[in-house]
Amino acid sequence: MSTVLITVSPEASRQMRPPRALYPRGFNLGNALGRPFMRDLQRRVLLDALGLLAGPPRPGEIVEREYPEYLAEPAASGAAGRREPSG
């Protein structure tokens, strides 16, 4: 099976050397696909991840992408921000 990882902890993920990985730059822990109900953003992140499957092989490399709409939207109170090691 081919796999692609969406990670918000690129430093930790890099050590695991995933075959394909996308890091949506600046996304917080708990927001792998973006923020709640931002369907277009979630879809684009998912499509970008799936796009890495068909792209040129870059095993172990974590591809970074910018999603300005995520950074433009303030986090809901109490959500996101903590960055503990996780899976």
Next chain:
Amino acid sequence: MAQISRRCVPFTPFEGELGAATVALVTAGGVHRKDQPPFNIADDLGDLTFRVIAGDVDAAELMVTHHHYDHADADRDINVQFPIERLRELAADKVIAAVASEHVGFMGYTMQLRKMYEETAPAIADHIDQHARPDAVVLTGG
């Protein structure tokens, strides 16, 4: 971790077209159905079990048990960690062929990294491979 990082990258080429692919989700974000046993967050070593989630699950029936990241956003919209509804939309739009019949949630936090790597991860891969037969798997962390 250092020992694992020395291993080679398990790269499986993706053959064929995305439009012909069945896609499964595997998340370390502690996602499971509300009627499934929650992950054991009382165990400081972590929980090495996983939960199988059917492809036609109602997203409202999903929840998160994980105490090492703030899942308040996933509690409101599970798609931020487990994009099952977005995947269905891609299938409806024929961007992918199909949503896999089964997906998996587990709690990525563990102090038993070797067991996670050598037992849980292969068990998840075997289950998904044998039951859902996907062409591709999208993994998400916490």
